[in-house]
Amino acid sequence: MTTWKERLKDEIPLEMAKLIDTYEAQMSLRQQGKMDEKVFAEARLRKGVYGQRYDNGQRHDGVRTQALAYPSEDIVKGPDTLWDAPGMQRIKIPYGGLSARQLDVLSELADEYADGILHITTRQDIQLHYVHIDDTPDLMRRLAAVGITTQEACGNSVRNITACSLAGVCHDEAFDVSPYADAMTQFLLAHDDVQDFGRKFKVAFSGCAGQACGLVKMHDLGLLAQSREVAGELQRGFTVFVGGGLGTVPHQAKALADFVTPEQLLPLTQAIARVFARLGEKKNRNRARLKFLVAKLGIDEFRSLVEAELAALPHDPRHTAYLDNVRDFVYEPAKAGLQLNGAPLPEGFDEWYRSNVYRQVQAGYSVVTLHTPLGDFTAQQGFQLADIARKYVGDNIRLTVEQNIVLRWVADADLPALCRDLRKIGLGDAHAGSIVDITTCPGTDTCKLGIASSRGLTAELRTRLIERINLLPDAVRELKIKVSGCFNSCGQHHVADIGFFGNSRRSGNHKLPHFQVVLGGQWQQNAGNYGLAVGAVPAKTVPAVLAALTERYVAERAEDQNFQSWVKQLGRKEIKAMLKPFMQLPTFEDNPAFFSDWGDSRVYTIEDIGVGECAGEVVSLFSMEISKAESTHFEALLALDDGDFRRADERAYRAMVLAARALVRTKYLDVGDDNDRIVNEFRERFYDTELVYDRFAKGKFARYLFKRHAGQPSLLDEDYAHQIIDETQLFIENIHSAEQRINGVIVA
Amino acid sequence: MQTVPKRLAMKLNLARAPQLQPADIVPIFQRWIQQRTVPGLLIDVIDYKHVPDGPGVVLVADEADYAWDLGAGQAGLRYIRKRALPDDLSAALRLCWAGALAAAQALEAEAPGDIVFDYQLVEISYLDRLQYPNDRQVAATALAALATSLQEIFGTKLQLQRLHDDPRYLLAFHCVAGRSLADSLPSPARAD
Numbered sequence: 001m002t003t004w005k006e007r008l009k010d011e012i013p014l015e016m017a018k019l020i021d022t023y024e025a026q027m028s029l030r031q032q033g034k035m036d037e038k039v040f041a042e043a044r045l046r047k048g049v050y051g052q053r054y055d056n057g058q059r060h061d062g063v064r065t066q067a068l069a070y071p072s073e074d075i076v077k078g079p080d081t082l083w084d085a086p087g088m089q090r091i092k093i094p095y096g097g098l099s100a101r102q103l104d105v106l107s108e109l110a111d112e113y114a115d116g117i118l119h120i121t122t123r124q125d126i127q128l129h130y131v132h133i134d135d136t137p138d139l140m141r142r143l144a145a146v147g148i149t150t151q152e153a154c155g156n157s158v159r160n161i162t163a164c165s166l167a168g169v170c171h172d173e174a175f176d177v178s179p180y181a182d183a184m185t186q187f188l189l190a191h192d193d194v195q196d197f198g199r200k201f202k203v204a205f206s207g208c209a210g211q212a213c214g215l216v217k218m219h220d221l222g223l224l225a226q227s228r229e230v231a232g233e234l235q236r237g238f239t240v241f242v243g244g245g246l247g248t249v250p251h252q253a254k255a256l257a258d259f260v261t262p263e264q265l266l267p268l269t270q271a272i273a274r275v276f277a278r279l280g281e282k283k284n285r286n287r288a289r290l291k292f293l294v295a296k297l298g299i300d301e302f303r304s305l306v307e308a309e310l311a312a313l314p315h316d317p318r319h320t321a322y323l324d325n326v327r328d329f330v331y332e333p334a335k336a337g338l339q340l341n342g343a344p345l346p347e348g349f350d351e352w353y354r355s356n357v358y359r360q361v362q363a364g365y366s367v368v369t370l371h372t373p374l375g376d377f378t379a380q381q382g383f384q385l386a387d388i389a390r391k392y393v394g395d396n397i398r399l400t401v402e403q404n405i406v407l408r409w410v411a412d413a414d415l416p417a418l419c420r421d422l423r424k425i426g427l428g429d430a431h432a433g434s435i436v437d438i439t440t441c442p443g444t445d446t447c448k449l450g451i452a453s454s455r456g457l458t459a460e461l462r463t464r465l466i467e468r469i470n471l472l473p474d475a476v477r478e479l480k481i482k483v484s485g486c487f488n489s490c491g492q493h494h495v496a497d498i499g500f501f502g503n504s505r506r507s508g509n510h511k512l513p514h515f516q517v518v519l520g521g522q523w524q525q526n527a528g529n530y531g532l533a534v535g536a537v538p539a540k541t542v543p544a545v546l547a548a549l550t551e552r553y554v555a556e557r558a559e560d561q562n563f564q565s566w567v568k569q570l571g572r573k574e575i576k577a578m579l580k581p582f583m584q585l586p587t588f589e590d591n592p593a594f595f596s597d598w599g600d601s602r603v604y605t606i607e608d609i610g611v612g613e614c615a616g617e618v619v620s621l622f623s624m625e626i627s628k629a630e631s632t633h634f635e636a637l638l639a640l641d642d643g644d645f646r647r648a649d650e651r652a653y654r655a656m657v658l659a660a661r662a663l664v665r666t667k668y669l670d671v672g673d674d675n676d677r678i679v680n681e682f683r684e685r686f687y688d689t690e691l692v693y694d695r696f697a698k699g700k701f702a703r704y705l706f707k708r709h710a711g712q713p714s715l716l717d718e719d720y721a722h723q724i725i726d727e728t729q730l731f732i733e734n735i736h737s738a739e740q741r742i743n744g745v746i747v748a
Numbered sequence: 749m750q751t752v753p754k755r756l757a758m759k760l761n762l763a764r765a766p767q768l769q770p771a772d773i774v775p776i777f778q779r780w781i782q783q784r785t786v787p788g789l790l791i792d793v794i795d796y797k798h799v800p801d802g803p804g805v806v807l808v809a810d811e812a813d814y815a816w817d818l819g820a821g822q823a824g825l826r827y828i829r830k831r832a833l834p835d836d837l838s839a840a841l842r843l844c845w846a847g848a849l850a851a852a853q854a855l856e857a858e859a860p861g862d863i864v865f866d867y868q869l870v871e872i873s874y875l876d877r878l879q880y881p882n883d884r885q886v887a888a889t890a891l892a893a894l895a896t897s898l899q900e901i902f903g904t905k906l907q908l909q910r911l912h913d914d915p916r917y918l919l920a921f922h923c924v925a926g927r928s929l930a931d932s933l934p935s936p937a938r939a940d
């Protein structure tokens with residue numbers, strides 16, 4: 001029986017294939033108990049394979065906590081995370097850009113491996129939920145075959161790089177940031193310098209300062225496009241921001257450099273990554289994001305460290321090689337741009353046009369926004385949308401940070417027909433970007449840290465608001481609502497006009513789901529201001545709270561006064577007073593409905609909250625790298641079982657080189673990936689100095705590597721393959737003990 | 749003998765639109781978890797009723813999901829067997845039938861007279877594009893094998909029709925019988 005691995009072997013780029021093979025080998029090692037669970041957890045997260053609620057093997061069913069006895073019992077895929085428990089697969093979609101073919105494949109995977117739903121995240125990713133870990137290698141291969149990777153979608157590394165969904169077609173941008181976001185994605189992916197972070201690292205690009213789309217101010221690294229005139233010529237560059245972030249303690253990013261040229265962009269980023277890897281907090285997970293390092297050092301000190309690092313950076317041709325691609329970066333519209341031509345319009349077209357259509361800077365073309373409720377769409381809609389894209393826009397599809405989809409390069413003349421086609425597949429609703437278009441994190445539905453049901457609340461508010469949308473004044477219609485299930489703010493509630501995040505309160509012996517109300521955050525100006533927390537209300541009162549707030553806003557606002565300014569004017573005290581009546585807690589007997597969450601009939605409990613994996617596992621760089629050597633050794637064993645002795649030899653040799661490299665990198669990060677160089681550095685630093693010597697065998701194990709490095713034997717038979725695999729095993733063991741002797745006890 | 753697809757789903761459609769709304773299914777499925785009403789390691793309930801023609805409300809279990817499915821605009825019960833499928837196609841079909849039937853009957857008991865299934869029709873899909881890509885040749889072979897197995901299981905001949913010919917869609921068949929399949933072999937208890 002053929003496998004996806006065989007079927008797709010000619011379609012997957014070699015480097016991607018290797019990364020997936022390594023991960024698959026690590027899975028086997030973990031199942032056999034031969035790989036540390038924390039190291040595996042971090043390796044898994046760096047493949048975008050995330051835990052999900054109830055994966056610790058228990059769930060409260062509303063009456064009692066039930067044990068979930070999964071078949072593979074106590075095999076875990078991370079601390080307290082059971083192997084068979086369904087999980088989430090996050091899939092990186094750099095700057096949200098998708099082709100029709102990619103959308104097809106994502107949809108196929110959703111109905112084969114998940115629950116038939118594709119979920120768009122607040123960082124332009126796609127997530128599939130309820131995926132079994134055993135299916136993840138094939139899932140990754142099928143994605144890789146169409147140029148999509150899940151590498152570093154989660155874990156302590158560089159996450160998906162986001163950018164304005166209007167980049168390239170926008171009236172306000174300095175220039176199109178897409179090719180730069182693309183180049184940075186490629187450059188940083190699996191890069192050596194992004195493997196030793198204490199926490200995740202998020203990058204965003206924006207084409208202008210005034211709009212929201214790029215959200216650069218809330219990112220670890222934000223790049224804002226600027227152009228300036230030098231000797232009569234327009235020069236491109238970026239203002240670089242660092243140390244922004246949401247989470248429990250939101251920080252606005254600080255300007256690191258006013259103008260960085262495209263030639264300097266990647267080296268500067270690499271230097272920042274190095275400083276973060278070297279000096280960022282590794283132990284205290286709550287203070288490990290770059291924002292804390294920048295705050296601790298001060299931006300000036302941080303800047304000089306980065307400058308020093310930059311000066312010492314080894315030359316890399318890739319720093320500038322991408323510039324050719326930037327020059328060649330063009331969009332291919334499916335049709336010629338034609339104005340609307342008086343063809344009959346579908347009913348409700350004007351309304352849809354007002355809210356969902358953006359006139360591109362290119363005459364005759366528009367961007368159309370498709371509103372996906374709660375960020376969800378079905379596999380079937382995915383196929384149908386891919387067809388619609390092919391018909392009207394080709395591959396010009398992007399996901400947005402508001403959990404929507406945009407089709408770009410729609411010929412204006414096609415708008416009425418496109419509107420009709422989108423309605424047929426349930427993606428033609430008006431009011432995109434309005435108050436009904438609520439952003440939400442996964443919350444208690446699937447997130448282990450969820451305290452209240454952000455999706456349940458969003459679904460409820462959405463239904464109620466849609467019913468009344470035509471009665472709402474424009475000032476209310478334009479407001480943005482964003483909901484998170486807890487203080488971690490994955491739903492970006494800090495940057496909404498009206499934000500909510502889940503928490504809980506007690507009444508008698510019972511807990512009630514609550515939402516903290518956060519008002520007056522700013523979406524514009526790249527998330528220029530964070531909102532004000534004004535008090536927590538029971539989840540079930542939120543619709544009433546929303547009504548009270550918006551009614552008062554409409555009644556009291558000065559003409560043209562926006563929500564932020566009105567909130568500021570009203571002040572926290574006054575708003576608190578206004579919310580007070582909603583904060584009264586009923587007893588369970590009086591109003592049991594308050595003791596269940598939205599969309600959930602169970603009596604509310606916080607017992608299901610688990611340990612989230614957002615912070616990944618802090619494992620040393622050495623542990624991560626030596627585990628790759630171990631899984632490569634495992635691949636050699638598999639090759640031996642298959643009778644493929646040539647491959648067994650190649651994998652064993654590679655495993656030894658990787659192990660040597662892991663040790664060398666504890667002293668010399670820049671060793672690179674050239675075998676000769678690695679072996680030389682290893683010899684000089686660890687063998688000649690006898691640091692790697694075993695107490696009894698002395699340098700014997702190290703010499704296994706030297707022997708193989710000197711050349712492949714002429715006869716590659718089974719005996720030889722056995723022997724080199726055994727030697728590799730001993731070599732890896734030797735590296736482990738040497739590392740402990742040299743560097744002291746390491747984490748995990 | 750045909751290999752068994754990696755995952756196999758069966759959907760039973762409702763005979764007519766019920767009063768009951770998809771939102772009413774959430775508490776029912778949640779109670780099923782409390783009371784272990786249907787077979788399997790029941791994990792959680794997810795609500796996707798906000799997406800049109802989607803999976804509706806899903807009771808997720810380890811081996812199989814039970815969905816109050818709204819696919820193709822037709823409400824029904826879809827049983828999606830994900831793991832631990834027997835090696836033999838007939839055995840796998842029996843297992844899925846038992847699961848689908850158990851859940852359909854349990855749902856009928858929740859709202860007698862309102863929820864009524866049409867047991868003459870079952871929609872079977874192969875969730876395995878590696879072994880069962882949705883092309884004409886594979887479909888023809890699969891259809892023949894499926895027809896034989898179904899006749900053996902139910903003791904009656906079913907009319908089979910391929911659902912989609914778009915290669916991206918799952919290979920799936922409408923299977924129609926001349927009589928209700930509910931009381932033919934096997935009863936849920938015996939099958940699992």
Ligand code: HEM
Pocket residue numbers: 050051052088121122123124125127159160202218245246247248441442446447448449488489490491492612613614615
């Ligand atoms: C301590 C733990 C966590 C923290 C501090 C955290 C923080 C954040 C923040 C601040 C964002 C969004 C905004 C941004 O920076 O662009 C985000 C994105 C997100 N988070 Fe979390 N999060 C945590 C755990 C989780 C967990 C356990 C889940 C559920 C599985 C989750 C799901 C998401 C999703 C779906 C996104 C959208 C993102 C993407 O595609 O990267 N987060 N997280």
Ligand code: SF4
Pocket residue numbers: 441442443444447448449450451454484485486487488489490491612
């Ligand atoms: S905000 Fe909280 S509940 Fe929502 S996804 Fe993030 S960690 Fe989970």
